[in-house]
Amino acid sequence: MATQTSSIRFRGMELLAEYQKNPSVQLRNQLVRLNAGLVRKIAHRISHQCSEPYEDLEQIGYLGLIRAIERFKPTQGCAFSSFAVPYIRGEMLHFLRDRGTAVKIPRRWQDLHKEAQRFQADMMRDLGQAPSDGEVALALGVSLKEWREVKMAHKNRLPLSLDTTVCQQMDSAITLGETLPDTHYLFMQALEEDRQQIQRAMGQLESKTRVAIDFVFFKGLSRKEVAAKIGVSPMTVTRRIHRGIDQMIGYLQPQALQTDP
DSSP, X not given: OHHHHHHHHHHHHHHHHHHHHSOOHHHHHHHHHHTHHHHHHHHHHHHTTSSSOHHHHHHHHHHHHHHHHHHOOGGGOSOHHHHHHHHHHHHHHHHHXXXXXXXXXXXXXXXXXXXXXXXXXXXXXXXXXXXXXXXXXXXXXXXXXXXXXXXXXXXXXXOOOTTOEEEEOSSOEEEHHHHSOOHHHHHHHHHHHHHHHHHHHHHTSOXXXXXXXXXXXXXXXXXXXXXXXXXXXXXXHHHHHHHHHHHHHHHHHHHHHHHOO
């Protein structure tokens, strides 16, 4: 068995060397057939980790195999299988990313949803009406709560475009994007409201206290620099700032209480 495997690998390297010198569709197809088992193995493994059919993954994997054949150099000293695996796997994962959903649904829920679809189709065919959520949950052997979670997960699995119309007025349509709040605008609006409240609170302070706070907090001077500027000691500046902050808190707290729900 080991001898047969070695013979296949040697033959594969011969073909790869030949293909590098004289590329042809015939040689490439031989190499694809020789390495098809590698594609099937990777497709089988990945198919158990997603909801895409094995056959689709296998077909996509052959594209990766062909890319590996075209880029492989027999002189680089590594096995072709080690070189080809990233190309094959990468092509499959790229395919899954393109077809993937924004919400990753557990495999069990995917199976439940497929089983529910078959049950609903049977009910429609036999009775001419769709089953209720309770009937579906009973048929699946799960709780009503879990079945509704499965339904919601599949309903929300794809991203919703911001251009989706959510309301139609007489002269124009309102899109989802237009109904979403502008977070930057809201943030700037909140900052402006805070600034106005602080300005109003400072306006009620005694002038010397207001000057000390303005120099330290708004103009970035040290307390020593402020003391020299207004002709008092740094300790006096500190006392004025502490007193002014306490007074401002007293002015601002009633307003904060009024805005609380």
